Amino acid sequence: MARMKFICDAERCIECNGCVTACKAEHDVPWGVNRRRVVTLNDGLPGERSISVACMHCSDAPCMAVCPVDCFYRTDEGVVLHDKDTCIGCGYCSYACPFGAPQFPTNGTFGLRGKMDKCTFCAGGPEANGSVAENAKYGRNRLSEGKLPACAEMCSTKALLGGDGDVVADIFRSRVLNRGKGSEVWGWGTAYGKPTQGKQPGQPAEGKKS
Amino acid sequence: MTRVATAACGLIMILGIAACGERVQTTASGPEKKADAPGWQAGSSAYLAPGYSPGDRTSWEAQLRNRAQAQNDFAVPK
Numbered sequence: 001m002a003r004m005k006f007i008c009d010a011e012r013c014i015e016c017n018g019c020v021t022a023c024k025a026e027h028d029v030p031w032g033v034n035r036r037r038v039v040t041l042n043d044g045l046p047g048e049r050s051i052s053v054a055c056m057h058c059s060d061a062p063c064m065a066v067c068p069v070d071c072f073y074r075t076d077e078g079v080v081l082h083d084k085d086t087c088i089g090c091g092y093c094s095y096a097c098p099f100g101a102p103q104f105p106t107n108g109t110f111g112l113r114g115k116m117d118k119c120t121f122c123a124g125g126p127e128a129n130g131s132v133a134e135n136a137k138y139g140r141n142r143l144s145e146g147k148l149p150a151c152a153e154m155c156s157t158k159a160l161l162g163g164d165g166d167v168v169a170d171i172f173r174s175r176v177l178n179r180g181k182g183s184e185v186w187g188w189g190t191a192y193g194k195p196t197q198g199k200q201p202g203q204p205a206e207g208k209k210s
Numbered sequence: 211m212t213r214v215a216t217a218a219c220g221l222i223m224i225l226g227i228a229a230c231g232e233r234v235q236t237t238a239s240g241p242e243k244k245a246d247a248p249g250w251q252a253g254s255s256a257y258l259a260p261g262y263s264p265g266d267r268t269s270w271e272a273q274l275r276n277r278a279q280a281q282n283d284f285a286v287p288k
Binding site for chain 1: 245251275281
């Protein structure tokens with residue numbers, strides 16, 4: 001089994017927030033906590049794009065690196081999970097995460113910060129799979145039921161894809177090909193620029209220091 | 211007699227200081243992490259996906275693969 005991954009197709013996301021609602025309903029997520037949210041760029045302008053964002057289950061997770069009590073762990077499927085019994089709610093992971101995935105419930109009169117809550121890829125926590133304790137702390141464990149995350153399976157336009165990284169990448173690649181694009185939208189050259197890009201006419205291929 | 215009293219006094223002082231010490235807080239000395247069961251070891255849930263045999267890793271992986279492919283609307287139906 002390869003690593004579980006999410007990918008959101010910005011060409012398809014219509015900002016319906018169905019994924020957000022599915023997540024909140026499936027796991028009974030408390031008020032004020034959003035494990036998943038939809039971010040829109042250039043809202044109301046031509047070229048507006050929306051993407052659904054949650055924990056990306058990083059291969060080298062910064063939350064895991066900064067946690068002072070080492071409450072994070074990774075499953076065999078590459079899902080980053082945490083133990084709420086060990087978490088002290090310090091918030092370091094929130095500062096470390098580039099996606100704003102860690103969320104903190106506020107409780108009581110003084111709005112005390114609770115223990116961290118985040119997307120579990122619908123894989124629960126360290127408690128027994130499908131147990132009442134696991135459900136109460138982390139929500140439903142759909143993965144152990146042989147299902148994929150509710151947000152991805154509920155997506156009406158299939159913009160949000162979730163599952164085995166290889167399968168998800170293949171699906172996205174086939175979409176790109178169907179849109180009339182090809183290898184030019186894939187690979188290092190697209191992400192970081194081709195060797196010929198950004199050079200002035202007449203500039204030598206290899207820059208030399210004088 | 212004086213030596214014994216001095217030694218006893220020193221021992222009491224050392225033990226007293228040890229009580230004021232700081233415990234080791236490195237992760238290696240901390241409590242062991244709880245072991246999480248693999249995803250394919252399903253609990254007794256009434257919501258298991260149809261066609262999935264709980265506890266069978268191969269069946270679980272095939273189930274997830276099929277569900278992932280269900281997201282592919284360009285897949286050729288078999």
